[in-house]
Amino acid sequence: MLSYEGTLYRPPSEADSLILQATIGCSYNRCTFCGMYRDKRFRVRPIAELRAEIQWAAQNMVGVRKVFLADGDALVAKAAFLLEVLDELRRTFPDLRRVSAYASPQSLQVRTVDEMRALREAGLSLYYLGIESGHDAVLARLEKGVDAAEMIRVARKAGEADVKLSTMVLLGAGGRALSHEHAVESARVVSAIGPRFVSTLVMTPVADTPLWDEAQRGEVDELTPVELARELRDFVAGLELEGTIFRSNHASNRLTLKGTLPKDKAALLEVLDTVIANPEHAPFVPAWLRGL
Numbered sequence: 687m688l689s690y691e692g693t694l695y696r697p698p699s700e701a702d703s704l705i706l707q708a709t710i711g712c713s714y715n716r717c718t719f720c721g722m723y724r725d726k727r728f729r730v731r732p733i734a735e736l737r738a739e740i741q742w743a744a745q746n747m748v749g750v751r752k753v754f755l756a757d758g759d760a761l762v763a764k765a766a767f768l769l770e771v772l773d774e775l776r777r778t779f780p781d782l783r784r785v786s787a788y789a790s791p792q793s794l795q796v797r798t799v800d801e802m803r804a805l806r807e808a809g810l811s812l813y814y815l816g817i818e819s820g821h822d823a824v825l826a827r828l829e830k831g832v833d834a835a836e837m838i839r840v841a842r843k844a845g846e847a848d849v850k851l852s853t854m855v856l857l858g859a860g861g862r863a864l865s866h867e868h869a870v871e872s873a874r875v876v877s878a879i880g881p882r883f884v885s886t887l888v889m890t891p892v893a894d895t896p897l898w899d900e901a902q903r904g905e906v907d908e909l910t911p912v913e914l915a916r917e918l919r920d921f922v923a924g925l926e927l928e929g930t931i932f933r934s935n936h937a938s939n940r941l942t943l944k945g946t947l948p949k950d951k952a953a954l955l956e957v958l959d960t961v962i963a964n965p966e967h968a969p970f971v972p973a974w975l976r977g978l
């Protein structure tokens with residue numbers, strides 16, 4: 687049986703993947719906006735349990751081609767352990783095409799480029815990294831644990847190891863006062879990293895987080911859909927990328943956009959300019975449809 691502890695989170699693009707909970711929780715667990723693993727104490731699961739789950743999946747699931755290693759930052763587990771998991775996966779699923787995991791900046795700090803390369807050769811070829819912002823003051827307020835320069839440094843380690851990165855930026859994280867600077871600096875950092883994918887989420891206070899408490903005290907600006915569109919425009923305008931897929935398809939977004947950069951940059955900006963000029967006709971996703 688697959689046994690999942692607590693609530694399971696995965697990126698939207700892993701909807702059809704086998705989710706294997708290699709680690710429980712997040713080893714960092716301090717980002718002010720993140721409530722995903724507050725109720726879990728971080729630990730690495732015993733390899734014997736994972737081997738049994740992989741064998742169960744082989745007997746009960748057909749056509750496993752993608753595997754996502756949960757929870758919040760499985761990459762922080764020792765490389766030797768992850769290699770054992772990857773070896774078991776490869777031996778068990780002949781059609782396996784990719785294994786992916788969330789990578790916190792802290793896990794990218796502890797894994798060496800050589801370890802990442804060895805893991806990539808064993809199948810772990812994609813990391814999801816929450817950059818959130820490229821603005822130092824915003825990163826500090828979110829308690830991300832790294833500044834922009836360190837974010838670039840650790841993310842580039844993945845690039846050196848030839849691991850693909852799917853990065854996330856948190857719209858609205860700078861509030862109204864830092865909206866423009868947050869967008870410009872985030873575009874600078876994403877451009878410096880050059881990920882394969884970049885997506886946006888909208889910062890949303892969730893219960894039992896420091897951000898929620900700030901929101902209750904009236905210290906968090908909730909940007910209007912037009913303000914978010916302006917911020918997104920500033921962000922997209924600043925991106926200098928070569929072959930990156932852009933998406934704003936997470937449920938928190940008010941506008942659903944996608945394209946490949948730089949090819950579709952002008953078209954994306956045109957859509958955003960139209961939205962900003964005529965917000966009353968804009969295809970904003972209503973709050974009730976976002977399920978938030």
Ligand code: SF4
Nearest residue numbers: 712715717720758790
């Ligand atoms: S590193 Fe990721 S999973 Fe961990 S607290 Fe921060 S946002 Fe949440």
